Amino acid sequence: MISVSHLSYRYPGSPEQTLSDLSFAVPPGRIYGFLGPSGAGKSTTQKILYGVLKGYSGGVKILDRDLEHWSRRVYEVLGVALEFPRFYERLSARDNLTYYRLFYSASADRGPELMEYLGLKKDMDRPVEEFSKGMKMRLNLVRALQHDPQVLFLDEPTSGLDPIHASAVKDLLRREAEGGKTVFLTTHNMGLAQDVCHEVGFLVDGRIAASAAPDELRRRHKTGLVRVEITARHGENTDLLSREFPLENLAGNQEFLGFLAAGRVERIRSLEPNLEEIFLTTTGRSLHESSGE
Numbered sequence: 001m002i003s004v005s006h007l008s009y010r011y012p013g014s015p016e017q018t019l020s021d022l023s024f025a026v027p028p029g030r031i032y033g034f035l036g037p038s039g040a041g042k043s044t045t046q047k048i049l050y051g052v053l054k055g056y057s058g059g060v061k062i063l064d065r066d067l068e069h070w071s072r073r074v075y076e077v078l079g080v081a082l083e084f085p086r087f088y089e090r091l092s093a094r095d096n097l098t099y100y101r102l103f104y105s106a107s108a109d110r111g112p113e114l115m116e117y118l119g120l121k122k123d124m125d126r127p128v129e130e131f132s133k134g135m136k137m138r139l140n141l142v143r144a145l146q147h148d149p150q151v152l153f154l155d156e157p158t159s160g161l162d163p164i165h166a167s168a169v170k171d172l173l174r175r176e177a178e179g180g181k182t183v184f185l186t187t188h189n190m191g192l193a194q195d196v197c198h199e200v201g202f203l204v205d206g207r208i209a210a211s212a213a214p215d216e217l218r219r220r221h222k223t224g225l226v227r228v229e230i231t232a233r234h235g236e237n238t239d240l241l242s243r244e245f246p247l248e249n250l251a252g253n254q255e256f257l258g259f260l261a262a263g264r265v266e267r268i269r270s271l272e273p274n275l276e277e278i279f280l281t282t283t284g285r286s287l288h289e290s291s292g293e
């Protein structure tokens with residue numbers, strides 16, 4: 001469980017608040033995605049939550065205990081995977097994992113199981129300097145999870161992965177959540193958020209502009225329109241025609257029925273905005289800009 005109430009933070013010397021009055025909770029078994037453009041404050045929030053940035057105001061609880069009341073033992077229950085992992089490059093993956101496991105008193109060793117799950121079993125004894133970026137990203141996840149922590153902080157966990165390995169990572173995250181883990185991830189990747197997050201928070205300029213389940217956000221922003229595409233013959237030529245109609249009373253809409261009869265129906269789909277479009281509508285900002293642009 002992660003619980004954040006009225007969290008605010010300003011970097012020393014900075015003229016503006018970096019984070020303003022953030023409140024949210026992530027119960028066990030849930031994946032919360034923090035989405036926002038570059039500079040919005042995602043990494044700053046994560047650094048506070050996993051205890052490396054102090055001097056914030058407001059409350060942060062990890063597993064029902066105030067972060068300020070935790071000793072360094074908090075790291076026993078946290079797993080952190082940053083976007084640009086560093087390893088001992090000349091050592092093998094196995095030796096890296098063994099070394100990092102020495103920091104924890106937990107007897108759990110999920111390293112071999114996770115290496116196999118993420119397709120790295122055969123690379124266990126290769127030096128990490130021979131790993132591709134995607135392999136390092138997967139090894140990074142193994143390192144974060146090998147001591148079987150209850151709470152996971154992940155930064156862009158599918159960055160640099162091909163679709164097959166990205167899918168394996170998404171399956172792993174779902175599986176960890178189903179097993180009771182609390183997962184907090186930051187990303188610009190709307191596909192990842194849509195696929196794995198139970199709830200997303202839109203962060204802009206250090207404030208949460210909206211927070212809800214992705215499907216709930218899509219329902220709230222649905223257009224109520226259906227787009228129909230037909231191909232119709234025009235003498236020698238075939239034209240692709242597309243029109244939009246209100247979903248309401250569709251079956252009694254004579255224009256809609258006439259359009260269907262005017263050619264061969266190629267596609268009918270309801271127009272629901274994707275998370276990226278909802279982010280833009282809700283915040284007036286693109287996820288791919290930098291803060292302040």
Ligand SMILES: Nc1ncnc2c1ncn2[C@@H]1O[C@H](COP(=O)(O)OP(=O)(O)OP(=O)(O)O)[C@@H](O)[C@H]1O
Nearest residue numbers: 011014018036037038039040041042043044045291
């Ligand atoms: N050590 C620091 N000292 C002063 N300001 C900082 C520091 N680190 C970050 N900032 C500022 O705080 C704001 C939030 O930065 P942060 O790294 O949390 O954004 P982010 O959403 O994680 O961005 P990205 O997606 O690019 O990682 C930015 O304006 C950044 O310039």
